Amino acid sequence: MKILVYPHEILKSRAEPVRRLDGAIKRLADEMLKTMYKAEGIGLAANQVGELVRLVVIDIQRPPEEGGTDGPLVLVNPVIVAGDGEEVAEEGCLSVPGYGAPLKRFSEVEVSCYDLDGKELRFGAGGLLARCIQHEIDHLDGICFVDRLNPVKRALFRKKWAKILARLEEEANDR
Numbered sequence: 064m065k066i067l068v069y070p071h072e073i074l075k076s077r078a079e080p081v082r083r084l085d086g087a088i089k090r091l092a093d094e095m096l097k098t099m100y101k102a103e104g105i106g107l108a109a110n111q112v113g114e115l116v117r118l119v120v121i122d123i124q125r126p127p128e129e130g131g132t133d134g135p136l137v138l139v140n141p142v143i144v145a146g147d148g149e150e151v152a153e154e155g156c157l158s159v160p161g162y163g164a165p166l167k168r169f170s171e172v173e174v175s176c177y178d179l180d181g182k183e184l185r186f187g188a189g190g191l192l193a194r195c196i197q198h199e200i201d202h203l204d205g206i207c208f209v210d211r212l213n214p215v216k217r218a219l220f221r222k223k224w225a226k227i228l229a230r231l232e233e234e235a236n237d238r
């Protein structure tokens with residue numbers, strides 16, 4: 064599976080809710096986890112692999128009290144029902160490789176979603192997990208974290224990104 068690179072049209076599109084938890088969705092979640100591990104990421108939204116469905120995979124390998132997950136998480140149709148506090152921290156994205164910037168997010172969120180068996184889940188998350196969930200749900204809404212930078216930082220990003228993209232293309236041509 065290939066991870067789409069910003070500013071791909073599908074990354075700017077809104078994903079549709081999952082309506083049936085069939086084998087295709089389970090295979091997609093499985094493939095997304097593999098792709099995420101291979102890229103050494105902690106979260107991936109279906110938009111990033113070209114599928115416009117509201118599916119997110121996350122695995123943060125650190126203790127739960129430090130905002131980690133206890134193994135892989137698959138979130139179907141996730142919604143943030145409440146957010147509290149704010150925290151600024153460095154953020155990056157597998158679709159924007161080689162670039163990171165500080166961004167303000169809720170420090171705690173309450174999430175409602177389904178698991179792959181169709182069971183409804185509701186849980187609170189803090190720390191890195193809270194940030195990751197907000198980042199991934201943004202993807203489902205066609206928003207990339209760089210779209211949330213203030214105008215000054217976004218202008219700086221555009222300049223830097225043009226250079227990074229040119230280098231990525233060069234590397235692809237060299238292969």
Ligand code: ZN
Pocket residue numbers: 155156157158198202208
């Ligand atoms: Zn991302």
